[in-house]
Amino acid sequence: xxxxxxxxxxxPTPGSxxxxxxxxxxxxxxxxxxxxxxTDPAERVPIAGMFGASEAIxxxxxxxxxxLTQAGQLQLILVLLGIAILGALAYGxxxxxxxxxxxxxxxxxxxxxxxxxxxxxxxxxxxxxACLSGAHTRLAEVCGLVAGLLALTTVLLIGFAPVAWVFSxxxxxxxxxxxxHLAFAAIAVGFGMKFLARGFEQLNARFGGGLxxxxxIFVLVLLQMxxxxxxxxxxxxxxxxxxxxxxxxxxxxxLKSSGGGxxxx
Amino acid sequence: MNLARQIxxxxxGETESVAPWTDxxxxxxxxxxxxxxxxxxxxxxAAMGWxxxxxxxxxxxxxxxxxxxxxxxxxxxxxxMLAPLLGxxxxxxxxxxxxxxxxxIAGAILGGVAPLLAFVIWNAPPLAQSASAGxxxxxxxxxxxxxxxxxxxxxxxxxxxxxxxxxxxASVARRVLxxxxxxxxxxxxxxxxxxRPFVGSPGLPVQFLRDEPLKGSFYEAVFYSLRRLFLx
Numbered sequence: 001x002x003x004x005x006x007x008x009x010x011x012p013t014p015g016s017x018x019x020x021x022x023x024x025x026x027x028x029x030x031x032x033x034x035x036x037x038x039t040d041p042a043e044r045v046p047i048a049g050m051f052g053a054s055e056a057i058x059x060x061x062x063x064x065x066x067x068l069t070q071a072g073q074l075q076l077i078l079v080l081l082g083i084a085i086l087g088a089l090a091y092g093x094x095x096x097x098x099x100x101x102x103x104x105x106x107x108x109x110x111x112x113x114x115x116x117x118x119x120x121x122x123x124x125x126x127x128x129x130a131c132l133s134g135a136h137t138r139l140a141e142v143c144g145l146v147a148g149l150l151a152l153t154t155v156l157l158i159g160f161a162p163v164a165w166v167f168s169x170x171x172x173x174x175x176x177x178x179x180x181h182l183a184f185a186a187i188a189v190g191f192g193m194k195f196l197a198r199g200f201e202q203l204n205a206r207f208g209g210g211l212x213x214x215x216x217i218f219v220l221v222l223l224q225m226x227x228x229x230x231x232x233x234x235x236x237x238x239x240x241x242x243x244x245x246x247x248x249x250x251x252x253x254x255l256k257s258s259g260g261g262x263x264x265x
Numbered sequence: 266m267n268l269a270r271q272i273x274x275x276x277x278g279e280t281e282s283v284a285p286w287t288d289x290x291x292x293x294x295x296x297x298x299x300x301x302x303x304x305x306x307x308x309x310x311a312a313m314g315w316x317x318x319x320x321x322x323x324x325x326x327x328x329x330x331x332x333x334x335x336x337x338x339x340x341x342x343x344x345x346m347l348a349p350l351l352g353x354x355x356x357x358x359x360x361x362x363x364x365x366x367x368x369x370i371a372g373a374i375l376g377g378v379a380p381l382l383a384f385v386i387w388n389a390p391p392l393a394q395s396a397s398a399g400x401x402x403x404x405x406x407x408x409x410x411x412x413x414x415x416x417x418x419x420x421x422x423x424x425x426x427x428x429x430x431x432x433x434x435a436s437v438a439r440r441v442l443x444x445x446x447x448x449x450x451x452x453x454x455x456x457x458x459x460x461r462p463f464v465g466s467p468g469l470p471v472q473f474l475r476d477e478p479l480k481g482s483f484y485e486a487v488f489y490s491l492r493r494l495f496l497x
Binding site for chain 1 (some may be wrong): 273276278325373374376377378379380381383384387388389390396401420
C-alpha cells in the first residue's frame, strides 16, 4: 500500500513554518517518498469519466495508481473496465470487417468477452502470488491494476485499429491477418503488463518472480482464448467450436489451411 | 485484525502477527480459516472432477476438503506429542492451529488457481477421449499435480517459519516439520485412497466412493504396482 495520504487543505504543507493550532497526531502517516504516487498535487485530482481515465492511463499512470488507493477506487475500476469493454468491442469490430457478415458482431463480443474472462480467471492467482511474495496490497488495488492492464491494452489496440483495418481490406490470408493481430496484441499487452508491474512497485508491492510466473500464465490464457473462442477471423457455422483444441494446434491448422488457399470467407 | 485481512497476512508469512494466533483459538478466526480451507479446496476439487463429469465435480468438491480436514484432525494428537519431543514446546491447541493455518494457506492457493484449472479443463477434450490421446491427459494430470505441489510447498514453507518462531531454532523447526509432514502424508495418502475417485477412470462409473472403499490401502496399491512393474 502507499505510504502517502491525501493532505486536507487545512493542514500545513510539508516544510511549512506555520505553527499548527492543533497538536499533531501521535501516529502521523510517514511523509511520502520522493517520486511516489500522490506527491505531485496533480496526481491527487480525481479521475473523471472514460476520456479522463484513458488520458490518465497513458500520460499520468502515477495518478491512476494513486487514485486506486483512494476511497473512490471502485468507481475508477468500473471506468477502467468500461474502457476495456468499449475498446475491445471497437477493435473487435475492425477485426470483424475482415470477414464481414456475422463476424461483425461475433468478433467484438468474443474479443471483449475473452479479454474480460482472461482477467477474471487470472485475478485470484495474481492476488495469491502477490501475497505469497510478501506484497502488502489489497484485493481492490489488484483488481484496479488488472482493470488498468486491460484498459491500457485496449486503448493501444484502438490506436492500432486503423492500421489493422487497412491490412484487413488488402489481404485475403487468414494466417497473415491473424499474425498481424497477434503482433498488435503482443505490443499492447506488453505495455499493459508494464503498467501492472510498475503499479505494483508504486504500491510498494514489488514481487519479481511471482509476477513473471503470473505474466506467463496470463499470456497463455489469452493465447488459448484465440482457440477456445475461434473463429475470431474467418467463418464458421457455430458461434463457438465443438472441438477442443490447444492454441498451438489451432494455429498450425490455420496455417496449413491458409497455405491451401483458405481466405476470409 | 479484520478476519478477511488475516488470510493475506497468513499468505505473506508474517510470523510476528501470526504466532500469537496460535495462543488462543478464537471461534471466528478458526471459522474463517476453515471456510477458506474448505472453499478453496472445494473449488479446486470441483474443477478437477469436472474433467470426468459434472457429477464427479460435485463429489470431488466435497471429498477434497474432507481429506484435508480429516488429516489435520486425525493427526492432531500425534502432532502435539511430537512437537515437544522434537524441541518445540507447544501444546495440542497450538499445534492444531498451526497445521490448520498451513492448510488455510494451501486452501487459499488452491482456490486461487482453481479458475485456471477449470479453464484448462474446459479447453481439453473429454476425459474418455483424452485418456487415449495421451498428451492432453498427461498435461492435465501434471497441471493438477503441480498446483497441489505448489500449494503444499508454499504452505509448509510458511509453517516452517512459524515453527522457527515458536521453537527458536531453524534445525528444531525443520525436525518438527519433517515429522509432521511424514505423518500427514502417511494418513493423507490413505484417506485419499479411501475417498477415491477424485478424477475417475473413463472406464469406471462416476461414484462418490468406489465399491468397498475400505478394502486395501494406498501403500498396498503402490507395492503391487511396483511389483507388477519390476517383477512381472
